[in-house]
Amino acid sequence: MSAFDRLIPRPLSRPRPLSQPVDLRPLLLGAFLVIALVLLLQVIQTSDATTTGYSLRNLEQDRVSLQAQVHQLEAEVAALTSMERIEGEARGRLGMVSPAETLTLEVHAQPPAQQLIPQRYIPEETKATPKADSWQQRLLRLLPFY
Amino acid sequence: MPVRVARVSWRLLLLGSLLLVSAMGLVGRLAYLQIVSHGHYEVEAEDEHLGIEKVLPPRGDILDRNGYPLALTLDTYDVFIDRKVWQDTELARRSAESLSPLLDRPAEEILRDLGPETEGDYLLASSLDYTVGEKIVALGLPGVKAMSTFKRFYPEGDLASGLLGFLGRDRVGLAGLEADLEQELGGIPGTLYFERDSMGNPIPFGYRRLEEPQPSADVKLTIDRYVQRIVEQQLDSAIKKYGASGGTIIVMNPNTGAIVAMASRPSFKLSELNLNDESKMDLYRNRAVSDLYEPGSVMKVVTMATAIDLGLVNPNTTYVDTGVATVPGGTIENWDFSANGTTTMTQVLQKSLNTGAVWVAEQIGPERFYEYLKRFGFGEQTHVGLGGEAEGNVRTSEDPGWYPVDLATNSFGQGISATPLQMITAVATIANGGQLIQPHILQEVISKDEHRSLEPVAIRRVISESTARTLRGMMAEVVDGNPSHLGRVSGYHVAGKTGTSFISIPGGYAPDITIASFAGFAPADDPQVIVLVKIDKPQSESLGGLVAAPVFAELAPRVLSYLGIKPDAPSMVQQGG
Numbered sequence: 001m002s003a004f005d006r007l008i009p010r011p012l013s014r015p016r017p018l019s020q021p022v023d024l025r026p027l028l029l030g031a032f033l034v035i036a037l038v039l040l041l042q043v044i045q046t047s048d049a050t051t052t053g054y055s056l057r058n059l060e061q062d063r064v065s066l067q068a069q070v071h072q073l074e075a076e077v078a079a080l081t082s083m084e085r086i087e088g089e090a091r092g093r094l095g096m097v098s099p100a101e102t103l104t105l106e107v108h109a110q111p112p113a114q115q116l117i118p119q120r121y122i123p124e125e126t127k128a129t130p131k132a133d134s135w136q137q138r139l140l141r142l143l144p145f146y
Numbered sequence: 147m148p149v150r151v152a153r154v155s156w157r158l159l160l161l162g163s164l165l166l167v168s169a170m171g172l173v174g175r176l177a178y179l180q181i182v183s184h185g186h187y188e189v190e191a192e193d194e195h196l197g198i199e200k201v202l203p204p205r206g207d208i209l210d211r212n213g214y215p216l217a218l219t220l221d222t223y224d225v226f227i228d229r230k231v232w233q234d235t236e237l238a239r240r241s242a243e244s245l246s247p248l249l250d251r252p253a254e255e256i257l258r259d260l261g262p263e264t265e266g267d268y269l270l271a272s273s274l275d276y277t278v279g280e281k282i283v284a285l286g287l288p289g290v291k292a293m294s295t296f297k298r299f300y301p302e303g304d305l306a307s308g309l310l311g312f313l314g315r316d317r318v319g320l321a322g323l324e325a326d327l328e329q330e331l332g333g334i335p336g337t338l339y340f341e342r343d344s345m346g347n348p349i350p351f352g353y354r355r356l357e358e359p360q361p362s363a364d365v366k367l368t369i370d371r372y373v374q375r376i377v378e379q380q381l382d383s384a385i386k387k388y389g390a391s392g393g394t395i396i397v398m399n400p401n402t403g404a405i406v407a408m409a410s411r412p413s414f415k416l417s418e419l420n421l422n423d424e425s426k427m428d429l430y431r432n433r434a435v436s437d438l439y440e441p442g443s444v445m446k447v448v449t450m451a452t453a454i455d456l457g458l459v460n461p462n463t464t465y466v467d468t469g470v471a472t473v474p475g476g477t478i479e480n481w482d483f484s485a486n487g488t489t490t491m492t493q494v495l496q497k498s499l500n501t502g503a504v505w506v507a508e509q510i511g512p513e514r515f516y517e518y519l520k521r522f523g524f525g526e527q528t529h530v531g532l533g534g535e536a537e538g539n540v541r542t543s544e545d546p547g548w549y550p551v552d553l554a555t556n557s558f559g560q561g562i563s564a565t566p567l568q569m570i571t572a573v574a575t576i577a578n579g580g581q582l583i584q585p586h587i588l589q590e591v592i593s594k595d596e597h598r599s600l601e602p603v604a605i606r607r608v609i610s611e612s613t614a615r616t617l618r619g620m621m622a623e624v625v626d627g628n629p630s631h632l633g634r635v636s637g638y639h640v641a642g643k644t645g646t647s648f649i650s651i652p653g654g655y656a657p658d659i660t661i662a663s664f665a666g667f668a669p670a671d672d673p674q675v676i677v678l679v680k681i682d683k684p685q686s687e688s689l690g691g692l693v694a695a696p697v698f699a700e701l702a703p704r705v706l707s708y709l710g711i712k713p714d715a716p717s718m719v720q721q722g723g
Contacts, residue, residue, distance in 0.1 A: 050351060064294070068221035068276040071204075078215045078301035083375055 041143070044136045196353075197342040202317060203333035203359035205296060208310060208324075210371040211406070211589055217310055217324070218299045223279025223292045225249075226267040228346055231289025233264060241287040245270070248278050273297040291346065298324075300416050306374050308413035308432055309587075314421070321430045323367070323587070326533045330591050333362030363593035368404035368586060373397055376704050377407040384697045385411055388662075389685030394434045394566045395697070397705060400577035400667055400676040402602040403585040405530070406705075410434045410566075436534040438563035439680065442647030442690065443481075443498045444665045445559030448572055449506050450495060451617050452518040455609040458509045461492045461620050471504040475551035478504050478558075481646065492620050495643060496627060500558045507557035512543035515553060521608045522572040523582055524564055530585045538564040559647055560655075570678035573665040576621070577641075577673035580614040582606050622670040633666055633695035635702045637713035641673070642666025642698065644690035649683070659683050664694035668702055674711050677702060 079085065090096040133141070179187065208217040225245075232238035238260075242253035249256070249271055260268050273295070274282075283292045298313060311322015318332060319325035336359030341352030348354070377395045385393055397407040410433035414426060431437075453459045469485030471478040480486075480500050486493070494502030507515055519525065525540035540562055541548050555561035564572075567585060575582050584603040591598040609617075621641035625633045633642050645663040648655035662684050667676035679694040679701070687693045 053351065064221075065276075065280065067204075071219060071221055072276065074215075075218050075220055075299045075301065078218055078299075081214065082301045082303070083305075083371060084303055 041136070041140060045140060048134065048136060195341055197338075197340045197346065197348065199293070199338040199340070201336040201338050201356065201359050202295065203335070203362045205298070205313075205317070206331040206333070206362040206364040206593075208327075208331070209364060209366045209592075210369050210374075211367060211404075212370065213366065214371050215301055216306060216367070216369070216371065218301065219296045220299045221276045222295055222297045223271075223274040223276065223282065224269060224295050225271040225274060225279070225282055226291040226293065227260060227270050228289040228291065229260060229263055229268055230265050231346075232260065237288060241290060244285055244287055245282065245290070248281055249274075267291070289346075302371055302375075304415040304417050305371060305378065306369060306409070307416045308410055308429075309369070309374075309408055310416070311430075312416065312419055312421075320421075321533075322432065323365075323532070326531060327365050327588070330363045330365050334360035336360070361594060363591050365588060366590035366592060368399075368406060368589045369408070370406050370708075372708055373705055374407040374409065376701065378409045380697055380701045381409050381411055384679075384681055384693070388681060388687055388693050390681045390693075391683040392433070393681040394437075394678070395680070395701070396434055396566055396570050396678045397701075398570055398574060398585060398676050398678075400574035400673050401583070403571070403574070403583035404589065404602070405585055405587045406675070406709075408432075408434050408567075408587070410437075431534050432532055434566045435528075435530060435532045436536055436565070438536055438538055438565060439661050439682075440561070440563050440647040440650065441559040441569050442645030442661065442663060443500075443503075443558055444569060444573065444643050444645035444663055444690075445562070446495060446498065446503045446557070447576060447617060447621060447643050447665075448519070448522055449503050449510070449515070449557045450491060450620065451576055451609050451613055452515060453491075453506045453510050454616055455518070455613040456510060456514060459491050459506060461490065461616060463491050464488050465494075465502060465505045467499055467501050469501065471501040471554065473504065473508075473551050473554040475549045476554070478554050492623050492627075495620050495624050498644065503557040504554040507553050512550075512553045515556070516540065516542040516544075518608070519556075519562075521582070521606065522575060523568055523605070524562070524572065528565075528567055528571055528585050530567060531588055535567075536565050538562075538568055559645060566678055566680050569663075570665060570676060573643075573667070573678070574676050575608050576614050576617045577667040577676050578614070579611045580607055580609040582608050618670055618673070621666075625666065626670070631695065632691060633664055633698050635668060635699055635706075637703060638668045638706055638711075639670035639714045640666050640668045640698075640702065641670040642695070644695055646688065646690045658688065660688040662688065662690040662693035664690050664698050666695075666698050666702065668706060669711065669714050671714070675702070675705055675709065677705070 204221070205219045207215050207219060209215055232241065238257060239253065242256040245251075245256060246253040256270065259270070270290075274292075279292050279294070282290065295317065300310070309322055311324040311326075312320055313324055314320040319328040324331065337357045339353070339355045339357075340348045341354070343349050377397060381393055381395050384390065392411040394410045395407070396405060398405050412429055413433075414429040420426065450459075454461075465488075467480070467484075467486040467489045469480060469483065478500050481498060484497070484499075486497060486499065489497070489499065489502060491502070491506070493499070494506070510518075519540055519542075525538050527535045527537050529535075540556075541552060543553070552561050571582070571585050574585075582605040584605050586600060586602070588600055590600065618641050621643055622639055624644075625631050625640045625642045628634075633640060633644070643665055645661075645665070647661045647663070648657075649659050649661060650656075661680060661682055663678065663680040665676070665678045667673040677698055679697045681693050681697070684693045
């Protein structure tokens with residue numbers, strides 16, 4: 001190396017190229033996986049909603065059916081407590097007849113409480129405990145846009 | 147070298163032009179369909195794809211005053227066949243065979259009943275049992291539509307048929323309380339919109355929107371099923387016994403106006419209801435509120451109450467009964483043509499003297515007499531809440547065509563007409579101490595959200611309490627003061643008045659055709675029950691005292707003891723038949 005060479009400033013390090021080729025494959029794979037995951041979650045969500053909707057309709061149908069059965073049973077109870085049937089039982093099965101005479105007596109006692117037909121209305125519905133979320137729903141809740 | 151000039155052949159031009167015109171035609175047609183006729187085709191498409199169903203809320207029940215059901219609702223199905231779908235003969239045959247065992251009808255009969263029409267729905271089965279309907283739904287047969295609906299069930303059979311009324315084919319009340327209380331019993335229907343396939347069946351998970359129906363309510367009446375039953379039995383028995391054409395009995399609490407029983411004949415039976423038979427239309431009205439009659443001598447208590455309230459007479463006031471009362475325009479005689487000499491006001495009621503009533507009415511004068519009639523509720527509806535209620539006919543001295551003789555005849559209940567309900571309400575005014583109480587039949591409206599009780603309504607004071615008390619005493623003398631009176635009830639003091647009226651026909655009154663009635667209440671000192679018995683055109687007897695009073699005497703003790711009303715005095719307690 002000559003003396004002139006020493007006077008020329010030397011670069012501190014070897015110059016880098018301005019651009020470098022990047023390997024996009026992992027990025028694409030990652031993006032694909034994210035999109036696939038989102039799509040999968042969408043499918044799962046739709047499936048879940050459909051299943052729930054189906055269950056709801058089934059339950060609603062069951063409720064209507066049970067209500068119809070309640071009405072039927074109420075009608076049977078009413079028919080059994082009808083005066084015509086009571087008279088028929090009294091005359092036919094117990095052999096009772098209309099009174100030939102009327103005897104009025106004063107009794108100093110409280111009459112028994114009147115027994116009416118069973119309670120007409122369904123008692124207050126107890127609030128059902130909310131069903132625990134499925135793992136898909138828990139996962140979906142983590143998403144900011146859900 | 148010659149230059150070739152590109153020349154378009156005329157054939158190509160023609161073809162191009164044709165294609166251009168065709169394309170323009172298509173575009174034009176498309177624009178017409180999509181833009182001009184957009185609204186029309188949108189509606190058609192919606193009609194094709196969107197099904198609309200009316201959703202009725204379950205109809206409320208009708209209960210008696212103790213909560214026993216008189217009319218209940220049962221869930222049922224109506225099954226329809228889409229004729230268009232069943233045009234496929236093989237499909238129709240298979241479906242009919244599947245339906246046959248469930249409907250208990252041969253498949254051939256089902257196919258035959260469809261008729262020759264090729265379109266539209268055919269009602270195959272109505273009010274089908276709910277479980278059967280569910281089985282049909284589960285079959286999923288093409289062209290078979292099972293619509294959920296309901297029907298009425300009457301646990302007490304034909305009891306109070308005329309009062310309860312019935313529903314039409316559209317499940318809306320047509321007559322009786324079913325119609326009068328439609329708002330409470332029927333609720334407000336909702337609408338279901340749903341997407342449907344080409345067969346008209348709902349598409350699973352397709353569009354579905356339900357406008358919820360507003361729920362209906364149960365109604366509790368003031369009617370007591372036991373009292374209603376014995377009233378109907380007594381009425382039927384009396385009509386049969388006396389060969390009458392019909393009649394009415396009303397049982398009411400005079401203090402509250404609550405109607406405990408109301409029955410009229412002729413009427414219809416729910417078990418034999420046939421809406422296609424127009425000859426039965428006459429049976430569907432409630433005669434207790436819609437039919438007018440001339441009340442006859444029961445009206446004498448109203449005349450007497452007016453005179454006493456005005457201070458014109460008292461029970462011991464006398465007049466001389468010569469057997470005839472001469473008034474401008476005619477002469478009035480007693481019903482038995484008797485002349486009783488000096489007679490007290492109490493005796494006027496006891497002997498039911500027409501001349502006495504005329505004498506009292508003359509003391510009152512027409513203006514005050516008709517003013518009191520109005521205060522007693524004659525000539526206006528009672529607003530009981532039952533449909534078809536008549537107002538009655540009262541021609542006053544201010545009306546054209548009124549003559550002085552009208553005052554005389556009106557005083558004993560002829561020439562004036564009222565409904566049975568108006569008459570019992572007027573007599574109840576005397577029983578309850580002088581207040582005109584609005585009669586009512588609805589006690590409570592019970593929905594899931596609220597229980598609404600209806601309180602008695604006092605319309606106005608008609609007569610003073612002392613006048614009412616005096617009248618009660620005089621009416622008690624009519625019944626209990628006469629040992630042979632057929633309206634007497636063992637164990638209870640009864641106050642009452644009989645009535646026998648002739649039936650008006652064009653040009654006068656029909657001879658020998660009467661309406662026999664009796665209005666009575668008990669216990670006389672503290673009335674709890676008032677009963678009006680009216681028997682139309684009795685054949686074997688004609689007088690109220692012989693026809694209607696015995697019905698009251700049989701009915702009253704059963705009602706009084708059932709309602710737990712103590713007998714008046716131990717000495718009056720019946721000890722044997």
